[in-house]
Amino acid sequence: MLNGLRILDLSRVLAGPLCTMILGDMGADVLKVERPGVGDDTRGWGPPFDETGASAYYLSVNRNKRSLAADLFRPEDLALIRGLVAYADVVVDNFRPGVLARLGLDPQVMLQENERLTWCTITGFGDANQRPGYDVVVQAESGWMSITGEPAGVPMKIGVALADVIAGKDAAIAILGALIGRERGRTFGAQAGVSASRRIVISLIHSAIASLVNVAQNVLVSGAEAARWGNAHPNLVPYQLFEAADRPMIVAVGSDAQWLGCAKALELPDLAAALHLRTNAGRVQHRQFVVAAIAARLGSRPAAEWRELLEREGVPSGLVCSVGEAISTLEGASARTGIPPAVPGTVRLPPPALDEHGAEIRSRGWAAFA
Numbered sequence: 257m258l259n260g261l262r263i264l265d266l267s268r269v270l271a272g273p274l275c276t277m278i279l280g281d282m283g284a285d286v287l288k289v290e291r292p293g294v295g296d297d298t299r300g301w302g303p304p305f306d307e308t309g310a311s312a313y314y315l316s317v318n319r320n321k322r323s324l325a326a327d328l329f330r331p332e333d334l335a336l337i338r339g340l341v342a343y344a345d346v347v348v349d350n351f352r353p354g355v356l357a358r359l360g361l362d363p364q365v366m367l368q369e370n371e372r373l374t375w376c377t378i379t380g381f382g383d384a385n386q387r388p389g390y391d392v393v394v395q396a397e398s399g400w401m402s403i404t405g406e407p408a409g410v411p412m413k414i415g416v417a418l419a420d421v422i423a424g425k426d427a428a429i430a431i432l433g434a435l436i437g438r439e440r441g442r443t444f445g446a447q448a449g450v451s452a453s454r455r456i457v458i459s460l461i462h463s464a465i466a467s468l469v470n471v472a473q474n475v476l477v478s479g480a481e482a483a484r485w486g487n488a489h490p491n492l493v494p495y496q497l498f499e500a501a502d503r504p505m506i507v508a509v510g511s512d513a514q515w516l517g518c519a520k521a522l523e524l525p526d527l528a529a530a531l532h533l534r535t536n537a538g539r540v541q542h543r544q545f546v547v548a549a550i551a552a553r554l555g556s557r558p559a560a561e562w563r564e565l566l567e568r569e570g571v572p573s574g575l576v577c578s579v580g581e582a583i584s585t586l587e588g589a590s591a592r593t594g595i596p597p598a599v600p601g602t603v604r605l606p607p608p609a610l611d612e613h614g615a616e617i618r619s620r621g622w623a624a625f626a
Contacts, residue, residue, distance in 0.1 A: 257282045261435070264348070277319060340621065347376070374453075389461075391419045427456070434454060491540070493509070518571045593607070
């Protein structure tokens with residue numbers, strides 16, 4: 257799909273490497289540039305480490321890449337990188353604003369020198385803010401933590417570095433859009449002589465706030481601050497966690513027709529007959545009554561039995577699975593190459609050792625990918 261597209265990855269940790277891995281999964285040639293001796297920070301983020309000494313964190317976002325160790329403070333390495341930029345299609349970095357320009361790799365200059373180049377910078381708080389972008393800080397300042405956790409509990413972070421993940425995916429989407437625009441000869445504005453579609457800046461904080469979607473819209477429409485709902489939903493009932501006889505499960509009624517199916521599956525005819533519960537607005541108004549009735553019923557049987565009965569009536573439901581259980585449902589999950597691509601793509605290369613391809617890149621440049 258992206259075969260022959262040259263991606264120079266000057267990023268590290270999670271958002272940038274995830275972005276370039278997605279592009280690599282789709283067929284692009286990705287060259288990961290790392291610091292000599294230590295490499296990407298995540299190479300040391302463990303345990304766990306695999307039998308080769310590679311950290312699980314590093315392995316999770318670095319397949320389908322080649323590795324070059326280069327010191328941007330050394331003139332010869334800087335010249336090498338400038339040469340690679342000259343023939344790249346895309347550069348991805350997550351340096352703090354101004355750092356690359358001071359080193360002699362000013363993205364604006366590089367874009368003027370290579371008219372086919374797209375340059376994407378992933379920042380924490382925008383291209384004019386020097387604050388480092390750490391996921392947990394972004395989760396706090398984006399409003400996520402204020403709406404996560406039990407209503408009477410403390411604000412909680414999400415169990416995945418999701419601000420990084422979403423920003424990485426946003427970056428990949430923006431890059432693909434820029435590449436399509438390049439092929440069609442279309443841009444969306446100009447910036448210092450370079451089309452804005454070729455100079456992309458993604459910030460973790462903007463990606464995180466944008467991902468609030470309906471929660472943010474609730475605040476915009478109502479003017480009321482969003483609250484924590486634990487495992488419930490502010491706008492839908494029943495749509496939350498319940499305890500079955502053996503394990504927790506989710507019942508997610510998203511329509512009034514599903515509500516009737518839910519009441520039938522759970523053998524609760526009084527709830528089905530109650531006219532004031534026929535609409536979601538009515539169920540939200542009588543949330544405590546509805547939830548209590550369903551909770552009492554679900555506690556009488558194992559979760560798998562309830563899921564089968566609910567599915568017969570077209571009612572969304574699911575068991576609360578462990579990570580191991582969830583992974584076991586996928587074919588191709590690997591301790592070396594991670595979860596299979598979620599986009600159309602293939603796993604062609606395992607995550608590289610530090611500078612594994614350095615000698616070949618230094619002698620042949622991008623031709624090493626041929």
